[in-house]
Amino acid sequence: MALVLTEEQSMLRDSARGLISDKAPVSHLRHLRDSKDPTGFSKEFWHSFAEMGFAGLLVPEEFGGSGLGFMEAGIIMEEIGRTLMPSPFLATSVVAASALNRGGNATQKSEFLPKIASGSLLATLAIDEGAKHRPLQTSLQAVRAGNGFKLSGAKALVVDGHVADLLIVAARTAGAAGEREGLTLFLVNPAAKGVAIERTIMVDAHNAARIELANVEVTADSVLGEVDQGATLLDGVLDIGRGAVAAEMVGLSDEVFNRTVEYLKNRKQFGKLIGEFQALQHRAAELYVDIEITRAATMKALQALDADVAKAASAVAVAKARAGTTATRAVQEGVQMHGGMGMTDQFDIGFFMKRARVCEELFGDANYHTEQLAKARGY
Amino acid sequence: MADAKISDSETADLEQFRNETRAWLDANCPPEMRKPVTSDTDVFWGGRNAKFSSEPQRVWFERMRDKGWTVPDWPRVYGGGGLSAAEHKVLRAEMARMGARPPLSSFGIWMLGPALLKYGNEAQKKEHLPKIAAGEIRWCQGYSEPNAGSDLASLQTRAESDGDDFVITGQKIWTSYANYADWIFCLVRTDPAAKKHDGISFILFDMASKGVSTKPILLISGYSPFCETFFDGVRVPTSHVVGTVNRGWDVAKYLLQHERAMISGMGERGVGRPLGQIAADSVGTDGQGKLDDSMLRGKIATFDVDEAALAACAERAVDLAKAGQAHPAFSSAMKYYGTELNKRRYEILMSAGGLDALEWESERSKQGARPRAWLRTKANSIEGGTSEVMLGIVAKRILDLPGA
Ligand SMILES: Cc1cc2nc3c(=O)[nH]c(=O)nc-3n(C[C@H](O)[C@H](O)[C@H](O)COP(=O)(O)OP(=O)(O)OC[C@H]3O[C@@H](n4cnc5c(N)ncnc54)[C@H](O)[C@@H]3O)c2cc1C
Numbered sequence: 001m002a003l004v005l006t007e008e009q010s011m012l013r014d015s016a017r018g019l020i021s022d023k024a025p026v027s028h029l030r031h032l033r034d035s036k037d038p039t040g041f042s043k044e045f046w047h048s049f050a051e052m053g054f055a056g057l058l059v060p061e062e063f064g065g066s067g068l069g070f071m072e073a074g075i076i077m078e079e080i081g082r083t084l085m086p087s088p089f090l091a092t093s094v095v096a097a098s099a100l101n102r103g104g105n106a107t108q109k110s111e112f113l114p115k116i117a118s119g120s121l122l123a124t125l126a127i128d129e130g131a132k133h134r135p136l137q138t139s140l141q142a143v144r145a146g147n148g149f150k151l152s153g154a155k156a157l158v159v160d161g162h163v164a165d166l167l168i169v170a171a172r173t174a175g176a177a178g179e180r181e182g183l184t185l186f187l188v189n190p191a192a193k194g195v196a197i198e199r200t201i202m203v204d205a206h207n208a209a210r211i212e213l214a215n216v217e218v219t220a221d222s223v224l225g226e227v228d229q230g231a232t233l234l235d236g237v238l239d240i241g242r243g244a245v246a247a248e249m250v251g252l253s254d255e256v257f258n259r260t261v262e263y264l265k266n267r268k269q270f271g272k273l274i275g276e277f278q279a280l281q282h283r284a285a286e287l288y289v290d291i292e293i294t295r296a297a298t299m300k301a302l303q304a305l306d307a308d309v310a311k312a313a314s315a316v317a318v319a320k321a322r323a324g325t326t327a328t329r330a331v332q333e334g335v336q337m338h339g340g341m342g343m344t345d346q347f348d349i350g351f352f353m354k355r356a357r358v359c360e361e362l363f364g365d366a367n368y369h370t371e372q373l374a375k376a377r378g379y
Numbered sequence: 380m381a382d383a384k385i386s387d388s389e390t391a392d393l394e395q396f397r398n399e400t401r402a403w404l405d406a407n408c409p410p411e412m413r414k415p416v417t418s419d420t421d422v423f424w425g426g427r428n429a430k431f432s433s434e435p436q437r438v439w440f441e442r443m444r445d446k447g448w449t450v451p452d453w454p455r456v457y458g459g460g461g462l463s464a465a466e467h468k469v470l471r472a473e474m475a476r477m478g479a480r481p482p483l484s485s486f487g488i489w490m491l492g493p494a495l496l497k498y499g500n501e502a503q504k505k506e507h508l509p510k511i512a513a514g515e516i517r518w519c520q521g522y523s524e525p526n527a528g529s530d531l532a533s534l535q536t537r538a539e540s541d542g543d544d545f546v547i548t549g550q551k552i553w554t555s556y557a558n559y560a561d562w563i564f565c566l567v568r569t570d571p572a573a574k575k576h577d578g579i580s581f582i583l584f585d586m587a588s589k590g591v592s593t594k595p596i597l598l599i600s601g602y603s604p605f606c607e608t609f610f611d612g613v614r615v616p617t618s619h620v621v622g623t624v625n626r627g628w629d630v631a632k633y634l635l636q637h638e639r640a641m642i643s644g645m646g647e648r649g650v651g652r653p654l655g656q657i658a659a660d661s662v663g664t665d666g667q668g669k670l671d672d673s674m675l676r677g678k679i680a681t682f683d684v685d686e687a688a689l690a691a692c693a694e695r696a697v698d699l700a701k702a703g704q705a706h707p708a709f710s711s712a713m714k715y716y717g718t719e720l721n722k723r724r725y726e727i728l729m730s731a732g733g734l735d736a737l738e739w740e741s742e743r744s745k746q747g748a749r750p751r752a753w754l755r756t757k758a759n760s761i762e763g764g765t766s767e768v769m770l771g772i773v774a775k776r777i778l779d780l781p782g783a
Contacts, residue, residue, distance in 0.1 A: 003695035004702045261778050276782035281774035288773055289712045296695040297688035318687040366684075373687075374680035379655030379670050 001307075003299045005075070012072055016079040019052065024085040026348045032086065033205035039163055040199075040207035041086040049087065050119025058097045063113035065097075070240060070305040074247035074298065081251025084355050086206045088122045090248070091159040095241045096123035099168050102309070103185060103225035103233045112166065112187075123166035125237065126155040126188075126211055133364040135170070135234055136178055140213065142171035142186065148219040149173070151186060151194075154212045159362070161209025162199035164190055169213070174228050183230035187222040188213070204354040236309040239316045242363045243305050246298045246316075246323035249359050253291050253323075253330035256352040260284070260334045267339075280337060287333055294319075294326040314376050317369040324366035327356040389465075397469050404473055407442045409435035413478045418748045422484045425514025427561050440514065443482035450488055450512045453496070457504055458512030464701045486555075487511030487518040489641040491564050494581075494634040498622040507583070519586070520638075521551045521565035521608060522631070528553075529768050531566075532575045532628065536610060538567035538582065540617070545569070545582065547590075547613040553762075557593040557606035560586050564634075570625050581627035581634075584615040600754035601739075601747070638763045639710040643717030644693060654679045654724065658731035678727055682720070689716055708776035715769035718759035725753040 005013065023045055032040060049055060057073055059065020073094050080089060097116050100109060100123075115121035127135055140153025151171055161167070167188040175182025190197060194216040199209050225233040261284060264275030274280055301319035304312035331353040335342035342349045360366065412435050416422055423429070423436055431437040443449055446460060452467045453459025462470060492511050495504055510516040527534040536549025547567055557563070562585055570578030586593075590613040593606040622630045655670065658679060663671045670676040696713060699705040728749060729736045736753075738744035760766040774780045 002698040002702070003691065004698045004704065261780070264780055273781045275780040278771070278774075278782075281778075281780050281782070282767065282770040284778055284780065285712075285715075285770040285773035288778060289716045292709075292712060293685075293688045293692040293716060296692035299695065300691035314687075318684050318691075321681075321684045322688045370677070370680040370684055373683055374655065374669075374676060377653055377655050377683065378668065379653075379659050379664070379676065379679065 001303050003296055003303070009072065009075060013075045013079065015052070016054070016076050017082070019048070020079050020083050020085055023048070024087075025083050026351055029084050029086055029205060029351060030348075040205075041088065046087060047119055049089070050117075054089065055093050055119040056097075056113075056117025057093060058101065059093075059113045059117040060101065063109060063117060065113065065117040069302075070243055071299070071302045073244055074302040077244045077247040078251035078254075081248035081253075081355075082255040084204075084252065084351055088160050088163070090241070090244055091124040091164070092116055092122050094244045095125045095237060096166070096168055098240045099125060099185065099224060099233070099237045102236055107221070108187065108224065121166060122160060122164045123168065124158055124160045124164040125241070126158040126161065126167050126169045127234070127238075128156055129154060130156070133361065133368060135238060136180060136183075136231070138170045138172055138183055139177040140169065140171045142173045142184060144173075145217065148217060148222070149186065151188065151213045151216040151218060154210065156210055157200070157202075157208045157361075158211050160207050161190075161211050162197055162207060166190070167195075167211070168224060170230060170234060180231040182228050183234065184227050185224040185230045185233060186218055187224055188216060188218060192216050192218070202358060204351070204358045206355070206358065235313070238363055239309060239312055240305060242316050242320040242369075243298070243301045243312075245359050245362050246294075246301060246319040249323035249327040249356065250291070250295050250298050252352055252356055252359070253294065253327045256330050256334040256349065257284075257287055257291055259349065260337050263338055274337075283333060283337075287330060290326045290329060294322045297322045314373060317372045317376070320364060321366045321369035321373070324360040324369070328360060328366075331356045393465055393469060396466050397473065400470055400473050401476075403446075404477060404479060407439075408477065408479045409439055411435040412439040412480050412482075414480075415478065416480060417745060418752070423482065423514070424484055424517055424556070424559070425487075426517025426559065427515070428559070429514060429517075439480070440482040444513055447512065449483045449485075449514065450492065453492065453508065453512065457496075457508035458510075459508075464697075468697070483514045485511060485514065485517065486520055486560075487516065490520060490634050490638050491518050493637045494564075494630050495621065497633060498581075498630045502618075503583075503621060516561045517556070517559060519554050519557045519560035519563050519608075521554055521557075521563045523553045524550060525552050529765055531631070532579065534566055534568060534579065536565070536567050537571070538569050538580060538615075540569075541614075543618075544614045544616055545580075545620075547582075547584075547610045547615060549610050551608040551610075552605075553596070554593070554606045554608040555604050555762075557586070557608045558595055562586060563591075563608075564621075566627060566631055569627075573625065576628045578625055579627040579631065580624050581621045581630040582615055583619045583621065584613065588613050588615070590614075598755070599757070600751040602751065602755070635764065636707065636710045639714035639769075640696075642759060642763045643710070643713040643715075654682060654727055654731070657728065661731055661733060661735060675727070675730060679731075682723055682727060685720060686724075689713075689720060693717075706777055708772050711764070711769040711772040712777070714763060715760075715766050715773070718756075719766060721759050722756050725756045729753050 053066045054076055056065030057068050061067040076089060080087060100112050112121060129139060130137060142149040142151050167190050169186045169188045171184055171186055172182055173184040194214040196212040197209050202208050264280060264284060265273060267274045298319040301315040304315035334349050335353055338349055341347050421432055423431060423440055447455060447458060448460050451460035451462045451470050455461040488511060492508060495507060522531060524534050524536060538545040538547045562583060565582050566579055567582055568578050569580040590611040592609045595603040596605045596607060597603045658670055658675060665671050696709055732749060736749050739747040739750060
């Protein structure tokens, strides 16, 4: 596989870019934020997105989707990163769709996947409980009760948790926090008795919720995959999410960088364009190199996911670690080189900085993934 | 779009090529040539006075040469293997898989060859390329001068026309292996009146010519792979100019792109065991198998992330070039990152080695192979254009930032 977009992929990118930059530029996010929009994204736009086939991009054709790959999902994520468009794409179309597709039985698939493909159902994965991403630290309890289970515990930072029609909840059916054995994924209806959802307004003006479950009853049919064996399913689904977030960060970094370079070419001080100062030129050049290297690592990870999700872990760790570090650097340099302007809310740069911080934490930060790589390599 | 896809039969052909290549390499690459190179003297450079450091080295070189695989992607008529870009990628991957060393290291292969293929006339290609491929002639690079380093185009070595010859007078510096080389590719000023870049020619000549002398320079690593090189009225036929007289800068720049790409990949050639395992040998591990020095472990892991990302980017650079989408200055970006990363690798190796890595002259340390290699890497961000100059090129040529 060449690390270059094919003709079809370039066309996909162009059409996504056209649509997103036209209908959801950064001002779109700004408007949603300022108007304290209760949904946090445009439902109307989500429907046009779905009509283009994007919502069901990863859903197999037999369930009404377009059956494309993770490389294609990454292309959309990169474009989303360029305008910071808030949308259910990551949580529903990438993560939840992959969870159902990989772990679901025939009934679950035919019930949910077509609705995801048509854009009519929003779903999300509820995983982290503490401040940092630690999937194995899950302690939300699922105890057997009659034919089904009772779920109790809490989840933090559930992306789109306040609008989701379906929650995929990681719970412990056995073992203790930190262990691989004993994790199980459940499909939970957010309207069920005992579910409390609080929308959190996050730094990046995107959507997330804190969710509490108090003795929530679910039937045995709502188990996704195998009881106690959820860790492996989760590994794959999370890696898919990580690859997608890395792609979003590449788009975000690239966009903030392009804006910064434009600024260097236009802003004058000391009678010169500030881009003539070598101190800034070299920092811009270093950042360019960082972004290109991160882009390649991310493409490599998405290709590895397309080839075999189970074997992609190291490539994904490299991509997510690099993307986190690079995006952090890109937004920091972006603000710094814009000088005082970069610190104003009126200017868009700050939006990139805030989103980068959230993307860095989502599904594990650079330290987490660097650590995973060290472990995989046995030192 | 059907034409963007590789057809099934091409994929099948490539799979067959992979299987055959793997089998051939397995049968023909001696086990000794599957171990990482430990020192500079362990590399085969070819040339009139070529010396093999071992019998397996000779066997490996000759077998690869006979297949045209010292330069797998050059046309067969010039001694190459005639492989397509896709086949070449397969061959490289298969060699990397078994840890096979390159059979021949040569400035002719890395730098001059590509420039001749693009700018040389047919006679020059027929004359020089097969000898490069067969390791018969060893080349050196006469670019830098005492007052023309980063500002290469300010070079002053003169070439004055005299009948069918140029008469060359001047001095070069930092000429790597000039004292071992058979021929030199050299930048000379053929029009002193023209603007800096417009009066330079790219010329080839035999180091045994009358008037050429060299004097080695000792490096901090204790090696002296470079020389000062002096030209005192050296007569060279005008037919030895590559490309057009006074348009040598184009050739020089094209060659530099290849040099930079080569230097950026230099770290890979030394790959042996992963850094984390090397470090575990000296600092030990805790009960969970983690390195007993958490700061060092963190540095290594970050290095591993960056190295894997760079490898992906190097692969992508080749793919972009193949697709005709590469920026001509991208090799500067890769050169910058690759050399800075390689310096980081050796800093980590030194710190992992601790006191053991400080031995300079002893059997045990292979005459200080590690510290010498560490010191040598410091030149990576200088040779072929400094890191500062690479960043300047990225800023101006790729980002289009203003200024000189
Ligand atoms: C190991 C080694 C092998 C070499 N092999 C060869 C060879 O085979 N053939 C050959 O011809 N040459 C060779 N060279 C020479 C090499 O190309 C030059 O050393 C290099 O181009 C730098 O030139 P300089 O040493 O004159 O440093 P200078 O140009 O004097 O640079 C000094 C410092 O100033 C900085 N600087 C200069 N200009 C700028 C600028 N515009 N902006 C920012 N910073 C700047 C540099 O980055 C550097 O830090 C070799 C060098 C080394 C170290």
